[in-house]
Amino acid sequence: MENLELEDSFSKKENSMKNVIVRKARISDVDRIFKIYSENIEYLDEESKNWLKSIIKKKSRRARIYVALKRKKLVGFIIFYKKRKEAYIDAFAVDSRYRGLGIGRKLLNCIEQTLELEGVKRIYLSVKNGNNNALGLYLKNGYKVTNIVFILEAGLDNLNGKLGELEGLKLKVDSVKKHNEINSKIKLLDTSIWSNLTWDIDDSIYKISKEEATYITIYSGKRLIGVARAHIDKNKVVIERLALSYYKATDSLITIASAIKTKIALKPKMKIRIPVDSSKASLLKALIAFGFKIINSEYVLCKDFPSIEEN
Ligand SMILES: CC(C)(COP(=O)(O)OP(=O)(O)OC[C@H]1O[C@@H](n2cnc3c(N)ncnc32)[C@H](O)[C@@H]1OP(=O)(O)O)[C@@H](O)C(=O)NCCC(=O)NCCS
Structure with missing residues (x-):
């Protein structure tokens, strides 16, 4: 009896899925995507409507939005990035009135299949602490x-x-729109997994969007030792990317913090926010000693797609 009921609810879900289609987002979808995005902001990172529009306009395979439609109504979306054999799911939500019907799973499985066909071997994502569903x-x-x-x-x-430019270090502060991509041969360590996969395509999305962000680069002689991209969100400076070399990592961090204080965060009582991977123990220690507090945490998850030969 119990099995029959289970089967029955399963087939009801499968039947209702017949009315659901998944496709790439169009500019005309932006209002609806932004509405669902805003209604779920507690689980996602703040983005503007303009930013979403710019991703669609950019038409890059590196950053994409797919949507789910049920009887032609847009009921969910997923935003993801792809860099070589890795991908990162940046945002994902289903309209609360349509949850629990299998729409989220369908969206997720669709983009997984697409990415696997494109040669992606690993998909990353992060989930805010407490988002158990x-x-x-x-x-x-x-x-x-x-x-x-x-x-x-x-x-x-x-x-x-002591904040301030440290002796021997050269500091450059640029608008993201004027900033030229840094020679990728220079090895810097990104402090969070997602910035590693997203920063360069995000730079090019900034260039076509109305959003503004600031680049801070630190050099020791000719050697690049630190990069940060900072975006102002109300009274907060959000560090979207922080990448440091092992060489003089703490010095470059101090210089970045003082550049933010003196050149970017010009209003009083501004806060600075940085996501840092728990594996970066010495950086975390330095930031906490510096006065940073942990205000939240996110789980990083991944799924592997082994190649056919490995199966
Ligand atoms: C996450 C979200 C997109 C899922 O969409 P959805 O359409 O409701 O998902 P589905 O109906 O396809 O699947 C939900 C699955 O999760 C399972 N699930 C839900 N809550 C769960 C929980 N607390 N523990 C374990 N499993 C759970 C369900 O059993 C279901 O599994 P099934 O497909 O095998 O039956 C949706 O809940 C949402 O928009 N949440 C708010 C935004 C958000 O959190 N986004 C993710 C950011 S990382």
Whole structure:
């Protein structure tokens, strides 16, 4: 009896899926995507309507939005990035009135199939602490937790220690629109897995969008030792990308923090926010000693797609 009921609810889900189609997003979808995005903002990172529009306009295979439509109504979306053999799911939501029907799973499985066909071997994503429904969905679909990212925040006025340009270090502050891509041969370590996969395509999306961000680059002689891209969101400076070389990592961090304080965060009482992978122990230690506090955490999950030969 119980089995029959289970089968019955399964086939009801499968039948209702027949009315659901998944396709690439169009510019005309942006209002509806933004509405669902805003209604789920507690689970996602703040983005503007303009930013979503710019991703669609850019038409890059490196950053894409797919949507789910049920009887022609847009009921869900997924935003993802692809870099060589890796991909990152940046945002994903289903209209709350249509949840639990299998639409999220269908969207997720569709983009997984697309990416696998394109040669992607691993998909990453992150889930905010406490979002157990999303975590359940991912675990059921073959993802495993690989890491934790800490979200660190500090009041710029409360940062300890000596801020200032350190002797021998050269600092450059640029608008993201004027910033030229840094020679990719230079090895820097990104402090969060997603910025590694997203920063360069995001730079080119900034160039066609109305959004503004600032690049800070630090050199020791001719050697690049640190990069940060900062975006102002109300009274907060959000560090979207922080990448440092092993060489003089703490010095370049101090110089970046002072550049933010003196050149970017010009209003009083501004805060600075940085996501940092839990594996970057010495950087975390330096930031906490500097006055940063952990205000939240996110689980990093991944799913592997072994190549056919490996099966
Ligand atoms: C996450 C989200 C997109 C899922 O969409 P959805 O259409 O409701 O998902 P589905 O109906 O396809 O699947 C939900 C699955 O998760 C499972 N699930 C839900 N809550 C769960 C929990 N707390 N623990 C374990 N599994 C859970 C369900 O059993 C279901 O599995 P099934 O397909 O095998 O039956 C949707 O809940 C949402 O928009 N949430 C708000 C935004 C968000 O959290 N986005 C993710 C950011 S990382």
